[in-house]
Amino acid sequence: DQQVKQNSPSLSVQEGRISILNCDYTNSMFDYFLWYKKYPAEGPTFLISISSIKDKNEDGRFTVFLNKSAKHLSLHIVPSQPGDSAVYFCAASAYNNNDMRFGAGTRLTVKP
Amino acid sequence: SQTIHQWPATLVQPVGSPLSLECTVEGTSNPNLYWYRQAAGRGLQLLFYSIGIDQISSEVPQNLSASRPQDRQFILSSKKLLLSDSGFYLCAWSVRVETGSGYTFGSGTRLTVV
Numbered sequence: 001d002q003q004v005k006q007n008s009p010s011l012s013v014q015e016g017r018i019s020i021l022n023c024d025y026t027n028s029m030f031d032y033f034l035w036y037k038k039y040p041a042e043g044p045t046f047l048i049s050i051s052s053i054k055d056k057n058e059d060g061r062f063t064v065f066l067n068k069s070a071k072h073l074s075l076h077i078v079p080s081q082p083g084d085s086a087v088y089f090c091a092a093s094a095y096n097n098n099d100m101r102f103g104a105g106t107r108l109t110v111k112p
Numbered sequence: 113s114q115t116i117h118q119w120p121a122t123l124v125q126p127v128g129s130p131l132s133l134e135c136t137v138e139g140t141s142n143p144n145l146y147w148y149r150q151a152a153g154r155g156l157q158l159l160f161y162s163i164g165i166d167q168i169s170s171e172v173p174q175n176l177s178a179s180r181p182q183d184r185q186f187i188l189s190s191k192k193l194l195l196s197d198s199g200f201y202l203c204a205w206s207v208r209v210e211t212g213s214g215y216t217f218g219s220g221t222r223l224t225v226v
Contacts, residue, residue, distance in 0.1 A: 006155070034214055043118075043202050043217030044156070089156060091215075099146065099171075100206075100215060104155030 003027045004092050006103035013110050019077040021106050023090030026071065030092040030101075035064060035075045038087045038105070047088070048075070080110045114139035118203045118218030125225055131176075131190040133221050135203030138184065143205040145186040146215065147178055150200040162186060198225045 005024045013019045021035075031052040036044035050057040050064045050073070057064050063076045077084055090103040118135045125131060137143050147159040158171045160178035168178050175194060179187045186203060200222050204215040 036217075041121075041200075041220065041222065043204070043220050044215075045217070046214045049214060099158055099161050099169075101158070102148070102156035 002104075003030075004090055004101045004103040006090055006106050008106050009104070010107045010109070013080045013108065015082055015110055015112050016079045019075075019080045019084065019108055019110065021075040021077075021088050021090075021108065023073050023075075023103055024071055025073075025092050025101075027092070027094065027101075028071070029094040032093050033064070033066060033073050034091045034093075034100070035062075036089040036091060036102075038089060044089055077108075080108075082110045082112050084108060085110050114205075114216065116203065116205055116216055116218045118221060120221060121219065122222045123224070125193050125223065127195055127225055128192045131188070131193050131197070131223070133188040133201055133203075133223075135186045135188075135218055136184055137205045140184070140205070140207075142183060143207065145180060146204040146206070147186065147188050148202040148204065148217075150202065151198075156202065160188070193225045195225050198223055 003026050034049040035047040037047045038044040048059050048062045048064050050066050055066050061077055066073045087105045087107045089105045091100050093100040115138045145162045148156045149159055150156050160168055160170055162168050162180045165180050176190050200220050202220045203218040206215045
């Protein structure tokens with residue numbers, strides 16, 4: 001039961017351009033969404049989050065957009081840098097739930 | 113500050129052998145603890161989570177088990193490993209019952225069953 005879906009396994013972007021990573025979810029009880037970044041052989045690290053009462057959250061080069069009616073969120077990275085190359089996981093949780101559901105991840109490659 | 117330790121970093125085990133992966137958290141009390149697995153080419157699959165000592169919830173039926181003998185210790189075990197148990201295992205912790213606090217992950221264990 002894949003409640004969080006990242007349908008693009010990989011994305012390649014030129015340095016300086018915008019990277020857009022997409023995520024869809026099915027559980028309408030989810031009210032908090034997060035993006036994690038993962039390098040090989042390391043644990044994921046928290047990147048940015050958004051609660052369901054907002055539709056946009058920005059932190060430097062990273063912006064997350066939430067469309068609740070479409071059950072869709074996206075992560076925008078602009079400008080993209082080679083150091084952004086990693087696997088990005090979308091995650092979602094519901095209030096008072098003790099676990100978080102992750103998507104399958106999208107491997108971003110930023111070419112110099 | 114809070115830290116999470118997970119070991120070993122890599123492990124090669126024969127089929128049918130036992131497994132024990134350990135995870136400890138420092139600098140916090142009553143954390144939620146989690147075990148995830150990332151299989152090759154796949155996302156993060158929740159295996160177990162724990163909201164307290166000896167309180168374990170299992171998400172996926174399998175030959176793995178988890179135990180929490182102490183508040184900040186979480187152990188993943190198996191009596192007999194299968195080839196399909198190979199993967200990257202991640203331990204994580206979060207603040208108890210606080211939505212949106214996010215998880216802090218350990219550095220992971222690469223398990224190869226041969």
